[in-house]
Amino acid sequence: MANMKTTELNLSGTQKTVIISLFLIICAFPIFYKLDKIPMLRWDESLYAHCAFELAYTGKSLEKWDNYFLTDEPLYVSKPPLVIWLQSGFMKIFGYDSLLALRLHSALAGVFTVLLLIYFAQSEFKSVFLGLFSGLVLITTNGYLYFHVVRSGDMDGLLIFFTTLMVLSFYKYLKYFDDKKQRNR
Numbered sequence: 001m002a003n004m005k006t007t008e009l010n011l012s013g014t015q016k017t018v019i020i021s022l023f024l025i026i027c028a029f030p031i032f033y034k035l036d037k038i039p040m041l042r043w044d045e046s047l048y049a050h051c052a053f054e055l056a057y058t059g060k061s062l063e064k065w066d067n068y069f070l071t072d073e074p075l076y077v078s079k080p081p082l083v084i085w086l087q088s089g090f091m092k093i094f095g096y097d098s099l100l101a102l103r104l105h106s107a108l109a110g111v112f113t114v115l116l117l118i119y120f121a122q123s124e125f126k127s128v129f130l131g132l133f134s135g136l137v138l139i140t141t142n143g144y145l146y147f148h149v150v151r152s153g154d155m156d157g158l159l160i161f162f163t164t165l166m167v168l169s170f171y172k173y174l175k176y177f178d179d180k181k182q183r184n185r
Contacts, residue, residue, distance in 0.1 A: 016128050020118060023132050024111065027139045031110045031150050036100040038151065045153040049102050051077060052087035057096060083155045099153075106157030110150030113161045114138060120168050124175075 011019070040046055051062045061084070062077060077084075083105060090101035114135035121131030138144055150157040176182035 011128070016122075019132070020128065023118075023135065024114065027114050027135055028107075028111055030139060030145055031107045035103050035107055035151060036098065038099070040099060040102070041147060041152060041154075044148070044155075045102065047077075048084060048087060048153055048155070051084045052091055052102070053096055055084060056088040056091040079155060083153075083158060087153060102153035103151065106150045106152060106154065109157040109161040110139075110144070113157075113164055116161070116164055116168065124172070 040049060054060060054062045061081065086105040087102055090104050091098065094101040094104075117134040117138065118128065118131030121134060122128050143149065144160075145151055148154045148156050149160065
């Protein structure tokens with residue numbers, strides 16, 4: 001790998017910035033297009049919306065739902081609270097009835113995941129186009145843009161972002177395992 005030939009075009013930093021910016025705008029379009037027009041989904045999204053509303057409106061976090069579905073069985077919210085905190089904060093900004101406030105964290109996580117792929121391809125393989133291609137594959141994957149991921153108020157968009165970040169960080173850790181200075185960076 002010492003003499004790895006690159007097919008990357010010789011682009012200046014400004015040209016790369018323009019290309020990446022245009023690409024992100026193109027990628028953001030299917031993620032953000034009419035994000036607040038889709039009706040709220042019944043199960044997970046509405047549960048997280050209710051928890052976020054309670055936190056934003058009363059300042060109290062719902063950790064246990066009493067008498068859930070009239071069964072006298074409590075339902076515990078067992079997921080990490082980051083999504084509910086973000087939704088609650090966006091509710092304070094956009095309003096308590098805003099569907100955008102419920103889904104903005106997932107959409108932003110989708111854009112940041114694409115940025116992460118571009119950054120990783122540029123830093124590891126010196127190829128911005130490999131990162132653009134990776135982002136394009138991700139954005140055109142139906143399961144990524146469909147329900148439960150980057151166009152809903154669920155936790156999966158942030159989960160994918162943090163899982164991708166962890167996997168790419170672990171790759172870099174293993175790659176630079178023998179070089180202590182690079183590994184700690």
